[in-house]
Amino acid sequence: MTHPQRAAEFLRDPARAAWHDGALWFIxxxxxxxxxxxxxxxxxxxxxxxxxxxxxxxxxxxxEQFERNARALGAAVHWARDAREHNEIVHGLxxxxxxxxxxxxxxxxxxxxxxxxxxxxxxIEVTDTDLGERIVQLRGEPPSHIVLPAIHLKKEEVxxxxxxxxxTEPGLSDPTRLTEAARHSLRERFLAAQAGITGVNFAVAExxxxxxxxNEGNADLGASLPPLHIACMGIEKVIPRVAxxxxxxxxxxxxxTGQAITAYTSHFQGPRPDGALHIVLVDNGRSTIAADRTHAxxxxxxxxxxxxxxxxxxxxxxxxxYAATIPGPIGSILEPLRDPERHGSLPFACSLCGSCRDVCPxxxxxxxxxxxxxxTVADPRSAxxxxxxxxAWVLSDPVRLERAGALGRSLLRLLPGVxxxxxxxxxxxxxxxxxxxxKSFRQLHAERQRTGxxx
Amino acid sequence: MRVGLFVPCYVDQMFPDVxxxxxxxxxRQAGVGVEIEVEAPSGQTCCGQPLYNxxxxxxxxxxxxxxxxxxxxxxxxxxxxxSCVAMVRHHYDKLLPDELGPQSVARRTYELCEFxxxxxxxxxxxxxxxxxxxxxxSCHSLRTLRLAPASERRTPPEQDRVARLxxxxxxxxxxxxARADECCGFGGVFAVEEEAVSVAMGRDRVAAHExxxxxxxxxxxxxxxxxxxGLIRRDGGPIQVMHVAQILAGRSPGPR
Numbered sequence: 170m171t172h173p174q175r176a177a178e179f180l181r182d183p184a185r186a187a188w189h190d191g192a193l194w195f196i197x198x199x200x201x202x203x204x205x206x207x208x209x210x211x212x213x214x215x216x217x218x219x220x221x222x223x224x225x226x227x228x229x230x231x232x233e234q235f236e237r238n239a240r241a242l243g244a245a246v247h248w249a250r251d252a253r254e255h256n257e258i259v260h261g262l263x264x265x266x267x268x269x270x271x272x273x274x275x276x277x278x279x280x281x282x283x284x285x286x287x288x289x290x291x292x293i294e295v296t297d298t299d300l301g302e303r304i305v306q307l308r309g310e311p312p313s314h315i316v317l318p319a320i321h322l323k324k325e326e327v328x329x330x331x332x333x334x335x336x337t338e339p340g341l342s343d344p345t346r347l348t349e350a351a352r353h354s355l356r357e358r359f360l361a362a363q364a365g366i367t368g369v370n371f372a373v374a375e376x377x378x379x380x381x382x383x384n385e386g387n388a389d390l391g392a393s394l395p396p397l398h399i400a401c402m403g404i405e406k407v408i409p410r411v412a413x414x415x416x417x418x419x420x421x422x423x424x425x426t427g428q429a430i431t432a433y434t435s436h437f438q439g440p441r442p443d444g445a446l447h448i449v450l451v452d453n454g455r456s457t458i459a460a461d462r463t464h465a466x467x468x469x470x471x472x473x474x475x476x477x478x479x480x481x482x483x484x485x486x487x488x489x490x491y492a493a494t495i496p497g498p499i500g501s502i503l504e505p506l507r508d509p510e511r512h513g514s515l516p517f518a519c520s521l522c523g524s525c526r527d528v529c530p531x532x533x534x535x536x537x538x539x540x541x542x543x544x545t546v547a548d549p550r551s552a553x554x555x556x557x558x559x560x561a562w563v564l565s566d567p568v569r570l571e572r573a574g575a576l577g578r579s580l581l582r583l584l585p586g587v588x589x590x591x592x593x594x595x596x597x598x599x600x601x602x603x604x605x606x607x608k609s610f611r612q613l614h615a616e617r618q619r620t621g622x623x624x
Numbered sequence: 625m626r627v628g629l630f631v632p633c634y635v636d637q638m639f640p641d642v643x644x645x646x647x648x649x650x651x652r653q654a655g656v657g658v659e660i661e662v663e664a665p666s667g668q669t670c671c672g673q674p675l676y677n678x679x680x681x682x683x684x685x686x687x688x689x690x691x692x693x694x695x696x697x698x699x700x701x702x703x704x705x706x707s708c709v710a711m712v713r714h715h716y717d718k719l720l721p722d723e724l725g726p727q728s729v730a731r732r733t734y735e736l737c738e739f740x741x742x743x744x745x746x747x748x749x750x751x752x753x754x755x756x757x758x759x760x761x762s763c764h765s766l767r768t769l770r771l772a773p774a775s776e777r778r779t780p781p782e783q784d785r786v787a788r789l790x791x792x793x794x795x796x797x798x799x800x801x802a803r804a805d806e807c808c809g810f811g812g813v814f815a816v817e818e819e820a821v822s823v824a825m826g827r828d829r830v831a832a833h834e835x836x837x838x839x840x841x842x843x844x845x846x847x848x849x850x851x852x853x854g855l856i857r858r859d860g861g862p863i864q865v866m867h868v869a870q871i872l873a874g875r876s877p878g879p880r
Contacts, residue, residue: 600854
């Protein structure tokens with residue numbers, strides 16, 4: 170299945186697609202309002218982009234500095250080349266500590282690595298503690314959005330799920346009471362957990378500290394109640410200085426949800442006094458992207474999700490239409506870079522409107538990167554490529570262009586039905602074809618030249 | 625100054641009046657004291673954008689080189705299309721790395737309204753158009769050429785060049801609907817490859833302009849308008865589309 174097929178499937182329920190579009194547009198508007206309040210918003214974006222570019226240029230050095238300083242604070246630091254190594258490291262740490270119950274706060278990296286199913290296969294029960302993630306976990310689904318994992322679900326559907334899985338009263342759809350029920354059941358999980366896994370939003374090289382942002386405080390509980398805290402991060406999460414945090418924290422929540430700052434912004438400087446902190450640094454293809462001149466900037470992403478909320482395609486087709494861990498514009502770059510075969514249709518799931526580039530807090534040139542990827546993933550032997558080469562041949566000569574145009578206009582005039590049924594079918598299924606003009610501009614212009622000006 | 629009229633391939637073949645209107649507007653500037661000589665080189669074909677956007681960069685390169693050659697002798701190149709100008713001015717550097725010097729004609733290429741306001745410093749194009757008009761801000765004119773402020777950015781209020789020219793027309797009333805600068809879903813190959821999404825996006829735009837009370841929907845890009853017009857006519861909507869050049873050149877809405 171390709172993106173267009175899954176998108177068409179989603180749009181088969183236009184009312185639901187419109188609801189999804191509206192829910193995300195609401196967040197885009199909140200983001201607009203929040204960014205309007207910051208006079209220096211565009212300067213902040215430029216600064217954030219510059220810090221990320223600088224860091225990625227010297228990534229190895231900053232990672233080593235981070236490792237040294239994190240160790241000095243008492244944390245253990247592990248390096249994972251890929252998803253498998255990451256999962257094995259985490260599993261090894263849990264096995265060594267005899268852990269069978271884990272609470273996990275939101276981490277797209279562990280989604281990317283498939284950590285939950287891996288640990289489940291080894292008899293370890295993982296509870297996702299972010300409310301949205303808990304909802305999709307109970308449904309056996311992946312997140313459909315990186316910040317709002319259950320944005321594709323209506324509150325009534327959550328009510329049904331909770332009635333079945335958490336024993337709430339049937340028909341309950343009040344968000345406050347549903348949240349209360351989830352908190353209640355999660356509290357038991359927190360208390361019973363022997364280890365907590367969190368993601369990392371920022372890792373500060375000069376201190377060795379890590380920063381985790383949540384709205385529910387679930388990362389804090391997970392990192393503080395059990396004695397073992399494992400923090401998993403992609404290597405691109407490192408930033409040079411504590412001062413840089415001020416730039417990114419002002420951008421992150423405003424871009425993500427329109428909040429000035431997340432409800433909880435927690436800074437972990439080494440393990441708690443009687444506990445252990447393990448930080449797992451994961452490459453999983455990132456260093457390859459970092460070495461790619463065209464796409465290195467995609468690693469600047471701070472996973473705010475603003476590009477998804479603004480994307481007119483994502484809003485109308487839902488996160489699952491991308492069939493990838495990270496959906497939306499940034500996912501349509503990162504995923505095909507990792508697996509072009511599987512995600513080859515994603516760079517084309519874009520009308521090139523550029524809105525993602527303009528909301529991106531770190532100024533990733535998303536639309537230009539998607540265009541560049543189209544050239545990379547295009548199959549030179551496909552029928553599409555052959556058709557495009559034919560088009561190029563027609564367009565490379567004014568006489569050929571005129572003949573082809575005249576033929577097209579005649580066909581449209583004489584056999585509009587045939588044209589609509591034929592190769593322009595995808596255009597004409599829901600759109601009328603334009604009325605063909607009798608003459609092209611170049612004909613009219615030539616006649617005008619001959620008659621000396623007047624059209 | 626020698627101005628080359630850059631006529632997008634699909635405008636040449638399917639919407640010739642848009643190019644004719646642009647030509648007339650430019651020629652009229654000579655009548656109001658501007659030293660301007662306008663030509664429409666017959667050797668031009670296509671800037672290569674359809675191929676470039678489809679990922680066929682190899683096939684697009686000869687078209688781009690040809691385009692630059694055809695217009696090389698011009699002081700300015702002007703086109704009634706934000707999208708095609710964005711291709712030449714913004715994307716040629718990526719398509720033909722190290723081939724475009726600082727003097728390249730690609731850097732002297734302007735969208736029609738932009739050329740009028742920024743280069744010729746035109747304050748007002750005289751004319752009358754007693755209609756309620758919705759302006760579709762095409763994405764490339766907005767977020768690549770920056771002809772108007774985009775809703776995503778917190779920037780000092782740049783002037784909206786197209787709206788300013790339209791407001792100067794007697795009787796023309798601009799009306800604005802919800803999500804004024806959201807994409808219409810044309811997007812070139814996107815319109816056919818992602819047909820379902822493209823159509824959904826287009827219908828949303830049409831609905832916004834309809835509820836704002838627009839009689840005429842206009843834009844600097846005929847490609848967006850052709851897509852929207854196809855939807856309007858299929859769905860039996862009341863709105864008519866006209867390219868901005870047609871309004872500025874004094875055309876009246878056709879019979880429905």
